[in-house]
Amino acid sequence: MPDPRLLLLSPGDTVFVLRGAVEAGETVALEAGAAVMPARLGLGHKIARAAIAKGERIVKYGAPIGRATEDIAAGAHVHVHNVASDYTPTYALAATSEDVAR
Amino acid sequence: MRGYPRSDGRKGIRNLVAVAYLVECAHHVARKIVEPHDAAAHLIGFPGCFPNAYAQRMMERLCTHPNVGAVVLVSLGCESFDRHRLAETVRASGRAVETLVIQRDGGTRATVEAGRAMVARMAARLAEAQTLPMDISELVVGTVCGGSDGTSGLTGNPAVGVAFDRLVEAGAACIFEETGELIGCEDIMAARAATPELGAEIRASVDKAARYYATLGFGSFAAGNAEGGLTTIEEKSLGAYAKSGQSAISGLIKPGDIPPRGGLYLMDVVPDGEVRYGFPNISDNAEIVEMMASGAHLTLFVTGRGSVVGSALAPVVKIAANPHMYARLAEDMDVNAGRILTEGASVEEVGAEIVDLVRRVADGHPTKSEELGHTEFILTYKTFEPLGPACLPL
Numbered sequence: 499m500p501d502p503r504l505l506l507l508s509p510g511d512t513v514f515v516l517r518g519a520v521e522a523g524e525t526v527a528l529e530a531g532a533a534v535m536p537a538r539l540g541l542g543h544k545i546a547r548a549a550i551a552k553g554e555r556i557v558k559y560g561a562p563i564g565r566a567t568e569d570i571a572a573g574a575h576v577h578v579h580n581v582a583s584d585y586t587p588t589y590a591l592a593a594t595s596e597d598v599a600r
Numbered sequence: 601m602r603g604y605p606r607s608d609g610r611k612g613i614r615n616l617v618a619v620a621y622l623v624e625c626a627h628h629v630a631r632k633i634v635e636p637h638d639a640a641a642h643l644i645g646f647p648g649c650f651p652n653a654y655a656q657r658m659m660e661r662l663c664t665h666p667n668v669g670a671v672v673l674v675s676l677g678c679e680s681f682d683r684h685r686l687a688e689t690v691r692a693s694g695r696a697v698e699t700l701v702i703q704r705d706g707g708t709r710a711t712v713e714a715g716r717a718m719v720a721r722m723a724a725r726l727a728e729a730q731t732l733p734m735d736i737s738e739l740v741v742g743t744v745c746g747g748s749d750g751t752s753g754l755t756g757n758p759a760v761g762v763a764f765d766r767l768v769e770a771g772a773a774c775i776f777e778e779t780g781e782l783i784g785c786e787d788i789m790a791a792r793a794a795t796p797e798l799g800a801e802i803r804a805s806v807d808k809a810a811r812y813y814a815t816l817g818f819g820s821f822a823a824g825n826a827e828g829g830l831t832t833i834e835e836k837s838l839g840a841y842a843k844s845g846q847s848a849i850s851g852l853i854k855p856g857d858i859p860p861r862g863g864l865y866l867m868d869v870v871p872d873g874e875v876r877y878g879f880p881n882i883s884d885n886a887e888i889v890e891m892m893a894s895g896a897h898l899t900l901f902v903t904g905r906g907s908v909v910g911s912a913l914a915p916v917v918k919i920a921a922n923p924h925m926y927a928r929l930a931e932d933m934d935v936n937a938g939r940i941l942t943e944g945a946s947v948e949e950v951g952a953e954i955v956d957l958v959r960r961v962a963d964g965h966p967t968k969s970e971e972l973g974h975t976e977f978i979l980t981y982k983t984f985e986p987l988g989p990a991c992l993p994l
Contacts, residue, residue, distance in 0.1 A: 505754070507754075515750060515754065515829075516750075516829075517941055518941075540750075540828075540829060541750065541751060541829070541922065541923075541924065541941070542749050542750020542751045542754070542828055542829035542830075542904070542922070543750055543829035544750070544829065544831070556831075558835060558838065559753070559838045559839075561784065561785075561788070561834075561838050562784070562834065563784070563831065563832050563834045563835035563838065564831060564832040564834060564835065576831065577826070577829070577831050578826050578831055581831045581832060582832070583819065583832035583833050583834060584784075584832075584834065585783050585784065585810055585813075585814070585819065585832070585833050585834060586783075586810070586813050586814055586817075586818065586819035586821075586833055587817075587819075588819070588821055588826060588831065588832055588833070589818055589819075589821060589822075589823060589826075590823050590826035590827070591823040591826075591827070
């Protein structure tokens, strides 16, 4: 199992969930190797367990939670900028510095 | 545990005077009536002037909720709400009921004075009421989540799922909801239904929700959910779904339908028919109000971002999913489920803590939101068809 800061909720998941905030520039250990965090990410956010191709399903809790809207590198932040719902589009405000502090 | 016996066989865990305005135009007067009595009397009401069968039914259910011992209705006088029918329903339940009509009774000041005197008399009588032993199997417990984030589905919701399993085992009726926040869970949920026909009804209720929200253009997903790490409605749904635990699903109910016996029930909150009146539940308290209308004595509210709300009439137990939020808002939170992430607590352990707290709150222990005086309430327009025959198979 890789990094203790990462939570794998179900064996077939394609994302890890962060157990706590990870700072920009920090390295996390994935099964596929090390990845450097491009920005500070907060508790509960997700990163790609391995590379995910555009159009592929994102799997969390062992169930699909949407599709990649672009190619996602291993360790990259998986969120509203690169995932779309299979049901209704997500409404989000523009990111603020407050987001990453949490 | 002890409860206040009611004529329909249910028991209350609180014994409150409900002061109900029947149109927004009577809201101020009703609020002023409650003001000096805010521990004994709670304000509820419906703001609309147009008639609505759902609102009428909800108000009838709420005014005869087991936690309500007496009722004051506050009418402007010219609204469409059927105050006579509501008063008759309350009277038939054996509760004291008085109706004030502002246009008849002399305007704001005179009506407030008369209403305060009524509440004082009713509260004094309720304070003398006898209680009877009450078993956990007599409880109806609802659950909602609000201000969800990436921790909700990791800590608070699974812990409530454990608590629900224990409560259902003990014979209580447990209700989970928001079919619009179960989009993506329809197959796994249908597989847990007591009968295949109920499973089909459950699947249809989620399909209805998906169509309804697609028409409106927004899912049941707030901007703060995304800030907290949730990306799509189906991700939020899977986390929310964990609140339902592992029990078989005994039935599908709509707001105001009272579970016929113990078990786990899904509440279909999305209106039937064409899309009208806007979003099904415009904010979290609308969901709590519907739980109460279906008899919920109390509600377990899981929050990640940190909601501070309580409710009129029925206590709200707030379960913090996010440990950082808990550190900031501890005064508002009854349970810290975030310690599953930070202190290695098990989901089972937090679930057991929630069951213990449910017993204590049912026995009179005030929740944090009760201590802080929260009595939020909201009721808006909806339309529902009656339940189909496959919805309550047991």
